[in-house]
Amino acid sequence: MTAEQIARCIVAEAVWAPSVNNTQPWRFVTGREPGSRPVGQHASEQDSQQLSLHADTGRSLAVADPDGRELMISCGAALFNLRLTLRSMGYVPETSVLPDPTQPTLVARVTWRERAASDEFERRLFSQIRRRRTHRGAFDPEPLPPDLLAALRSGAARDGAALRIVADDGRRAALAAAVETAERQLRQDGERLRELARWTPAPGCACRDGVPATSYPARAEHTDPDFPGRDFARGHGWGMPPLSPATSIRAAGVAGLLTTAADRPADWVNAGQALQRIMLTASASGAAVALHSQPLELPWLREFIRTQLSDGAYPHLVLRIGVVTQMAVSVRRDPGDVLFASGGDHADLGRG
Numbered sequence: 281m282t283a284e285q286i287a288r289c290i291v292a293e294a295v296w297a298p299s300v301n302n303t304q305p306w307r308f309v310t311g312r313e314p315g316s317r318p319v320g321q322h323a324s325e326q327d328s329q330q331l332s333l334h335a336d337t338g339r340s341l342a343v344a345d346p347d348g349r350e351l352m353i354s355c356g357a358a359l360f361n362l363r364l365t366l367r368s369m370g371y372v373p374e375t376s377v378l379p380d381p382t383q384p385t386l387v388a389r390v391t392w393r394e395r396a397a398s399d400e401f402e403r404r405l406f407s408q409i410r411r412r413r414t415h416r417g418a419f420d421p422e423p424l425p426p427d428l429l430a431a432l433r434s435g436a437a438r439d440g441a442a443l444r445i446v447a448d449d450g451r452r453a454a455l456a457a458a459v460e461t462a463e464r465q466l467r468q469d470g471e472r473l474r475e476l477a478r479w480t481p482a483p484g485c486a487c488r489d490g491v492p493a494t495s496y497p498a499r500a501e502h503t504d505p506d507f508p509g510r511d512f513a514r515g516h517g518w519g520m521p522p523l524s525p526a527t528s529i530r531a532a533g534v535a536g537l538l539t540t541a542a543d544r545p546a547d548w549v550n551a552g553q554a555l556q557r558i559m560l561t562a563s564a565s566g567a568a569v570a571l572h573s574q575p576l577e578l579p580w581l582r583e584f585i586r587t588q589l590s591d592g593a594y595p596h597l598v599l600r601i602g603v604v605t606q607m608a609v610s611v612r613r614d615p616g617d618v619l620f621a622s623g624g625d626h627a628d629l630g631r632g
């Protein structure tokens with residue numbers, strides 16, 4: 281395979297990463313970009329074996345995410361897919377995160393020179409990239425597979441983040457209350473609602489981004505304690521009908537927090553990589569993950585969670601993990617729309 285063909289393959293998988301409101305705030309540039317080669321060094325064959333991941337700030341949420349934290353988490357998740365896909369192809373990715381302080385939107389550069397066969401675990405994770413979906417709603421009452429939580433925790437640590445399970449009843453109720461308080465506040469904020477509307481298309485829309493009505497339930501599924509979801513339907517009644525008649529034994533799942541020790545852009549990228557590792561690992565074990573970022577978009581509630589529920593570590597997402605039959609369908613832009621050649625040409629690189 282040529283370097284360009286490899287770039288096309290890995291971008292085709294990277295775009296299946298989760299992103300806030302499915303904004304897909306990324307673009308990829310293949311080949312060595314001006315400025316990334318030391319002065320005096322000439323272009324070589326290896327120059328083409330490089331892909332840069334850029335944050336697409338035109339897709340950021342100016343109201344909900346003014347610092348770009350969720351944008352960077354989303355790009356971090358895409359970076360994890362890039363690395364995992366290279367591993368599945370037998371390459372050893374070398375990654376440099378935020379390599380150029382003069383280009384804060386250059387999230388990472390990834391090169392691949394050496395080869396080494398992928399292992400069984402990497403192949404299992406890779407097989408979940410397109411299968412995994414964000415869950416919205418309640419879970420079945422079945423317990424999680426044994427050892428899954430330990431695997432998720434150690435996986436998050438490998439990417440420089442932490443998954444903190446919130447098991448204690450009182451703390452779990454406090455976390456649910458934070459989600460509920462945030463969701464109530466967000467639903468009354470006209471500016472936020474207008475921003476959300478840009479990413480919540482009506483059913484039948486041919487859109488390739490945003491949260492489609494095929495990916496959330498038409499009727500909110502309440503649990504005890506209740507972690508309300510976002511109002512993607514915006515009162516229109518859109519969404520998927522329930523799979524089976526509601527029973528009283530639907531569960532909230534195991535609640536947790538994804539955190540990092542510091543709160544710099546590099547930590548946000550790490551959190552994104554850890555998030556995608558968690559979601560793929562859960563999916564490979566037949567479990568699913570629900571995400572709630574509502575309370576983390578309100579500084580006072582984020583600070584409450586940091587000081588009261590995560591021992592001072594910086595929280596990025598509330599997660600719920602559980603077992604469920606999933607029917608959600610999501611959408612993505614064509615990889616050809618987000619892959620560019622260095623120098624700016626993207627006409628004949630992306631598709632095919």
Ligand SMILES: Cc1cc2nc3c(=O)[nH]c(=O)nc-3n(C[C@H](O)[C@H](O)[C@H](O)COP(=O)(O)O)c2cc1C
Pocket residue numbers: 296297298299300301302350351353354357412413414415416490491495509510571572573574597608610
């Ligand atoms: C930083 C971040 C925040 C998110 N916040 C939420 C959320 O509050 N509620 C939710 O239902 N999904 C949330 N998601 C999941 C996205 O909506 C989801 O990844 C996107 O719609 C694509 O769907 P998929 O993950 O099923 O492929 C979040 C994802 C990321 C990366």
